[in-house]
Amino acid sequence: AQKITQTQPGMFVQEKEAVTLDCTYDTSDPSYGLFWYKQPSSGEMIFLIYQGSYDQQNATEGRYSLNFQKARKSANLVISASQLGDSAMYFCAMREGIYRDDKIIFGKGTRLHILP
Amino acid sequence: DSGVTQTPKHLITATGQRVTLRCSPRSGDLSVYWYQQSLDQGLQFLIQYYNGEERAKGNILERFSAQQFPDLHSELNLSSLELGDSALYFCASSSVGSGTGAYGYTFGSGTRLTVV
Numbered sequence: 001a002q003k004i005t006q007t008q009p010g011m012f013v014q015e016k017e018a019v020t021l022d023c024t025y026d027t028s029d030p031s032y033g034l035f036w037y038k039q040p041s042s043g044e045m046i047f048l049i050y051q052g053s054y055d056q057q058n059a060t061e062g063r064y065s066l067n068f069q070k071a072r073k074s075a076n077l078v079i080s081a082s083q084l085g086d087s088a089m090y091f092c093a094m095r096e097g098i099y100r101d102d103k104i105i106f107g108k109g110t111r112l113h114i115l116p
Numbered sequence: 117d118s119g120v121t122q123t124p125k126h127l128i129t130a131t132g133q134r135v136t137l138r139c140s141p142r143s144g145d146l147s148v149y150w151y152q153q154s155l156d157q158g159l160q161f162l163i164q165y166y167n168g169e170e171r172a173k174g175n176i177l178e179r180f181s182a183q184q185f186p187d188l189h190s191e192l193n194l195s196s197l198e199l200g201d202s203a204l205y206f207c208a209s210s211s212v213g214s215g216t217g218a219y220g221y222t223f224g225s226g227t228r229l230t231v232v
Contacts, residue, residue, distance in 0.1 A: 045223040
């Protein structure tokens, strides 16, 4: 069974510093996709970044990058130059299998607080 | 507007009652997923429908049921409600080859259910 582990329930970071949110996953399927979502206090789920298991390079989207270490089954999210608006809950998630409409499983999340 | 519409946005009801949550997927998306997010918890996968058929089932209680109609909208029925059913219920949709660049979901804004 697929599993996502986020070991940091909460983090406090000074504004403008870089942030790394940890995520490890477990799957026996060689084909999978990894996601990060942001959930601000308003509640909506905002897609941030995606990494496919066969992608050779780490994914990047603006200030977000995904540090993908396949052998360690690790998919950490890095936010560069953090901003006050980055304060939110962050979820790591995984889709197992080759079908793009398979379900996505979420970790328990990390609550990030950016300090001015 | 993400293109996924959930109604109602808020719902307050008493224990023992039954409610129906509605979701209209993004145009062209065939899959609908339902998730439950309890306070400060991750998203728990409940059930997935694909083009009217049940595709995958997660930790959905027997008191809960869902269906997807020919027009692809979906309804999640929650009956014999308990205080612990209070949560944010998300609907998401996707389609194989949807071209999102992320092969992920489009989330609705959620229905916040409060059972009193």
